[in-house]
Amino acid sequence: MRIGIDFGTSYSAAAAMVNGELTLIQFGDAYQFRTAVFFPEVVPNPDDFRLTPALEAQVDTLLLSMRREHPQVSEAQRCRDAIRVVRRQWMEEQTRVAAASIASFQDALFGEDAVEAYLVEGTGHLIESPKSMLGYRLDPPVRRIIVSIAAHILEHIRLTATRQLGVPVRGAVIGRPVEFRSSMGPAGGEQALELLREAATIAGFDEVSFLEEPAAAAMHYHMSLPERQLALIVDIGGGTTDVAYAELGGGLEPVIHHSWGLPKGGTDLDIGVSLHSFMPHLGKDVSPVPVHHFVEAASVHILPKQREFRRQNYRLVDEPFGSRLRSLQQLGATTRLNRLAERIKIELGAQARAGVDLAFIEKGLTIEVGQPDLLLAAEDFLQRLRRLLAQARDGMVEMPRSIFLTGGSSRSPLLQESVRASFPGVAVVAGDPSLGVVSGLAAASSRTARGCTGLCLSRKDQSAALARPLASVRGGISTAGNECPREE
Ligand SMILES: Nc1ncnc2c1ncn2[C@@H]1O[C@H](COP(=O)(O)OP(=O)(O)OP(=O)(O)O)[C@@H](O)[C@H]1O
Ligand SMILES: [Mg+2]
Incomplete structure (x- = not known):
């Protein structure tokens, strides 16, 4: 069974097509959970202390020096003291090992529970939004921890979906932003995909492909459009803002002409x-x-x-x-x-x-x-958003008939207004802010399962792609100008 996974910076969700019906996976009583994981501090249990041969050797060494330094103390007392010292050193070592290996803890909590536990317990480790770090230069130990955290989250999703769907889930189409947050330019994006693939494998997925998040949202919008039209998809999330220009609806195949990304979000x-x-x-x-x-x-x-x-x-x-x-x-x-x-x-x-x-x-x-403070605080993001939308507008041969707005940040009236102002006169359709992307990923996962491939985007040579007639490529999902699939 394959599912679609929206591994979001702020929230994650999963869904599958079951007998042609969209089935959203439930996490607790919601269809998404905060992308956060909490690992409690493992406090070593003093009762686990046993005198192994190695520890006995340490006790013997201590006893030798104690006999020299404290000849007046009884041998029984020296023995008790030596064991106490070795036991304390053992506890310190256990604590050190526990702190260094947070990623291997089994008692992880996810979502809001994770944040709650962290704030209430005041100990342990909370990792929020690991997606934000995938494209950063990471030292090997941090890299290991980030992969392990992402693997924990993906495994949580896989096991929850397996339980709910009643069949083993082994395949996934995972959403990816057009541009990952990165400290290394495009190399950061490549690293992010590599780490995500590694994490998915650890999480038990045998088969993984990636689909750009706005393309997934486009696919979802496509299914609701009886008439063919050019549309602009705008997904304003927690970490990234993604835009796609697409020809959708009318019972024909969806065609993504181009996509643009801004590695900034809510x-x-x-x-x-x-x-x-x-x-x-x-x-x-x-x-x-x-x-x-x-x-x-x-x-x-x-x-x-x-x-x-x-x-x-x-x-x-x-x-x-x-x-x-x-x-x-x-x-x-x-x-x-x-x-x-x-x-x-x-x-x-x-x-x-x-x-x-x-x-x-x-x-x-x-x-x-x-509100004026919010306006000032948001100024930098608003400017970047306007630039992104201007870039999209300049790259279009024809204005879209509608703008499909999704992503949690699209709830913000300030951002809605900014999108409207960039495309005066174009109808704005408010999609489900939280579930637009995952619904499209579920549709893509079922197409992939039927031997079709994911949606493809033409980004390298946009003007050439737009000049070309819309191409319908293999497998029922179309592309304009790129090889299909765009699976990294
Ligand atoms: N009413 C609201 N007004 C403004 N922002 C909101 C509102 N509700 C949620 N958000 C913001 O939406 C963001 C989360 O959106 P979403 O769930 O789409 O992100 P994501 O998919 O996890 O991130 P990304 O796609 O960038 O990886 C958060 O920054 C959150 O604060
Ligand atoms: Mg998102």
Whole structure:
């Protein structure tokens, strides 16, 4: 059985076509879960201590020196002391090993439960949005951890789908952004696919292919269109924003002409809110603390940046900023602050002002934020979004008849307005913000299962592709100008 998997920066979902019907996989009582995993701190159990031959040898060595140094102490007492020392060293070693191998823990929690457990327990490890890190330069140990985390999540999806569908799930079409978030340019995108493929194999998938997320959303929209039309798909997610220009509907095959990607999304708005509205209260721009410290603190999804922030010493920073920054260095505090930034962003979509209580930073510290603040915080993203849409508009031979808007961030009135303003007069169709992509991936997975291949996109030579007559390529899904499938 093959399923479609939307392995999102913020939320993940899965679905399959069962007897021609879209079947969404349920995670708890929802059709998606936050892409977060929590590994509890494994505290070694002192009762597991046994005197192995190696540990006995350590006790003997200690006894030898104790006999020399404390001849007045009885042999029974020296023996007890030596065992106590060896036992303590054993506990320390167990703790060290446990902390270093978080990715192998079996008691992982997923989604909101993961974040909750992390914030409530105040110990353990929370990894949110591992997708954001796939395209970054990673040291071998971090690379291993990220692959392992992604594998845990994909396995969670595979096993949940297997249970619900009642058949073993072994194949998947996994969504991919047009452009991954990357610190290495296009090489980052290649690495991201390599890591995802590796993770999927560890998770028990024998057969994996990738499909661009806006192409998947296009496929979903396609199925709802009785008449043939040119359409623009805009998927504004948590980590990336993807656009596809396609000819859809009318009972014919969908044709994707071109796609464009921006490796920014809703999580960048959260960072914007945090930097613009929260961080000045912790000393940004008003204390000598360099601005990059605040960026590192706000970048909750980039583990090396978080580590860097927690390593700083703020003892000599003037009050109240020194104490506030030290509070923010406590385990879970940056996650909490990021959650509040996301909440503010969402609330300001519906109301003029919103307040947050930062008691976990300092008792009595509250902040009020208004819509103009959100506008300023979002300015950089809005500019990039406008540029992306202008690029798409300039690349089209004909204006689309409709724009299909999906992705969680498409709920934002600010972003909806920005899309409308870039295409005046074009009808905007609001798709399901959360399920547009996964529904298309499910359709693609069933086509692949029937021997067809995934949707293909023509990106390398767009003008040539647009000049060509629309090509219907093998397997029932069409492409304009590329070889099919576009499977990396
Ligand atoms: N009402 C809302 N207003 C603004 N943003 C919202 C709203 N609801 C959800 N979001 C944002 O939507 C984003 C998640 O969207 P989505 O689930 O489409 O992302 P994703 O698929 O996980 O990410 P990606 O596709 O980029 O990998 C988050 O940044 C979240 O804060
Ligand atoms: Mg998405």
